[in-house]
Amino acid sequence: MKSEDVKNLLGDLVGDVEEVDERRLSAFIESGMEREALLELKGAGIQHLTTITGIDVGREVEIIYHIECGDGTLLNLRSRVSKLEMSISTVTDIIPGAILYERELIEMFGLEVENHPDPRRLYLPDDWPDGEYPLLKGGLNYHSIVDQSITDVKKACKERDLDYELLLEAERDTHNRVTLKNWLEKKIEESEDK
């Protein structure tokens, strides 16, 4: 399968299809359009999903669907999900073999996979704390931080190199607690003054 074939098959669903290496194709896809793309591919007889990789790339999590095209070509469909949304929809109804890979994303990155038939833990122990996601860089979940008391937030800010803007966004998104918001904005002003 060549990059043109993929482009012809998927059309506007994907951006440019690049050949990144021998028999390795790569294409960006808008978040939320994975299902349509996989349905198109399945219609063309391509339904071997090798795995789904999640990668923390700062403010977003990149999700790569590695798809074997049947002739040894590995097509990598990439989409990015903002850390504030952290939600994708399941592809298990299209490709049942994706079930464990999606469970891995749920527990390792804290992604919510909508309509997943079995969103339990896969590898992590039963007593693993909620809100701790091993493969998120720095283990940060901004929503869980702004859920805590101001003292805890201060402590978390002191210990880690936090992105205040993201923290603020998470705060606005969830609670609208004026005090914490003010405190955070003051912190940002201070850091800008420096």
Add this chain to the structure above:
Amino acid sequence: MTFIVPVGPQHPALHEPERFRIEVEGEEIVNVDLRMGYMHRGIEKALTERNYHRGTYLAERICGICSAAHTTCFTQAIERCAGIEVPERAKYIRVIIAELERIHSHLLWAGVAAEEIGFQTLFMMIWRDRELVMDLLELISGNRVNYGTNQVGGVRKNIDPGQVSKILSNLIELEKHSNHYVDVFSSDQTIRARLKGKGILTKQEAIELCAVGPTARGSDIDMDIRKDDPYSCYDDFEFIVVKENDGDILAKAMVRLRELIESIHIIRQAIDNLPSGPIVAKLRGRLPAGINMDLPEDGEGFGRIEAPRGELLYYVRSDGSKKPSRLKIRTPTMANIPPITVMLQGETLAEVPIVIESIDQCFACADRVTVVYRDTGKTRVMTDEDLRRLREE
């Protein structure tokens, strides 16, 4: 009325800890649930905390049986990412080790399968013959398992002419025995009674559940990464992709046994045409003084090989530093777990061990992602003490 029968995490029929929660109606299995994670060591995360060269040693220890498969795949991903060209001779040596390992792994499986159905004599015979290939691996690498032959850019151990005659003579023995086992498995009444028509995975199910390796090839799927997506010079060799169309355990067994003979052919071709020259690419600087290669700031590399159990994928993302920023591993056992639940349904409780064994499962491979990673943001290794304390709690 259904009953729940727990199998594992510790169970005489399982060789590794994993828990199966089997729902039975009378003797018949109606539902299966699997709890994984008892072998979880956090290796994906740990690999991003070591430099690329040290990572090879950790990748080797993901699995004790297919250790060369893991390092071949790991180094391949990094070589592709850094643009390192591996010398021809090194590629051939990698093929020889990989195929010897496949023979060792398939013989090990055949022995364990014989044991699971209570055929102790056959188990002993197969494992006796497995020593022939273990001797060859020890001769070439110095180790029976965890060979330590692969490194980024090539291999660490050369094959000298003195070893060739020993390799060839053991291969003749192995071929004789392998052909015998193909006969035994296709004609013996005991084996056929236990394996024929059991644990069926249809072609459609195998496609939908994305099965790989001998599990998929036993269900009439033509899929072999060595042929489809050739790496390490596999396109230089002639061999056939063995497949069977029944989808039962016997089909999977026959695929593995017939692959032994193909592997022997590949090793003979590789030895006959072994090119001369260096065995490792010239990297700048010397080891172990830091990392001696240039990785792009936002680069990626894929390693994809046919391990004894099926398609193995490594995906590496580099950020220009000494360590990978992300390393994803998809082992073949992981892909073959959804098919187990389908294969077990409708079987009787007595078939559980052999059905589970039929995918040649390796839970050490599958469970590897977690870390102990709390507030400090640091990895912590669980000591024996910690584990003991946890157990007591």
